[in-house]
Amino acid sequence: MNKLIVLLPFLLVACTTTTEINRGNGKKQFLIACGASTPWSICYDKANEVCPSGYNDVSKSGGFNRKELTVECIK
Template identity: 50%
Template sequence: MKKSLLIPIIMAGFLVSCTTTQKIQRPDGSTEYLIACGASTGFNVCYNKANKICPSGYETLEEKSGFNRKEIRINCPSQNNDE
């Protein structure tokens, strides 16, 4: 395989498996997080990120799987009680 084809394939693999997190401040003052993971990864990648965000535990509010990504929306009850 030519190098010119190999680089885009490798880059696409990195993009598909990346994880992003968005912090959402709710009107009641609580905080939620939207974690998006690549479609080719399992939900375990999203849950590992959730464990890092909420080391004392979290509540899964929503779980969605689409064509190009998986998403979970969580909150950290212990963090919201401390605020």
């Protein structure tokens, strides 16, 4: 049981994928997909990682299978 508790944070982080969206206007946008059971804080941690200078939320949705967060980086 203790091994599961130690591995749980790593499993949650592994449940995120990031895709860069090319809008053609020079601004960087990213679609961050997280597992449905992953807390939103993990998704926002990933947004902070891909946009270290900050970001604006473009859209946020949660469904049965996953959560999606689209952000636009601030330069």
